[in-house]
Amino acid sequence: MANSSEVLAHDPLLARLVNELVTRHGCHTVVLYGSRALGAAAPESDWDMLGIRAEGEATRDARLVDGVFLDAFIVPEKDVVDAGANFLHVRGGVAVLDPRGLGARLVEDAAAALALPPKGLPEAEIQARRAWCWKMLGRIRRGGPADVEAHYRRVWLLFDLLELYFVFRGRHFLGPKESFRWLHAEDLAAHAAFSAALAPGAPVEVIEALVERVLEV
Known part of the structure; x- marks a missing residue:
């Protein structure tokens, strides 16, 4: 599998969106998920992303960027530690910016949580x-x-x-x-x-x- 820099170098639009999360929100890790990551996207599909930063409040960044719709959740590191069950939506995702391996671990944790049955209701x-x-x-x-x-x-x-x-x-x-x-x-x-x-x-x-x-x- 190509490393993060190779993935971004071959997809200028993806690199542009990642840069938005880095510069606007201070994210050090970005995970692409949803149809764009799973290879099932249509031309009009959103770019679903999860951005992780050192600290700060969880927020959402949903807007048009260069004619495409970015839908990104921004979370602090503390929210993703051992929290795969809370991030099932990133299943099958790709850590496109991941200097510390945090994104890849989150995707693995989400897959492991998905393999287990959900917590049942009373x-x-x-x-x-x-x-x-x-x-x-x-x-x-x-x-x-x-x-x-x-x-x-x-x-x-x-x-x-x-x-x-x-x-x-x-x-x-x-x-x-x-x-x-x-x-x-x-x-x-x-x-x-x-x-x-x-x-x-x-x-x-x-x-x-x-x-x-x-x-x-």
């Missing part, structure tokens, strides 16, 4: 979330065409159901893109249920079918 909390799904569905059913709160709860329920699918099954939730990819490969019926319920104008009965599928554990 049974009472699981039951509370299951009851919440049915309560939300009932409120959606009672709403009429002009009931803005019912419309809001519809969106809220649909948004949360994807993560709940994985929570109820003791699996890591890795965001919508990877989750739908996993469902398409491993649970095609659930993928179809999400596809139907998320379609514009889907009837409540279709959303109910999705709730039943998510709670079917």
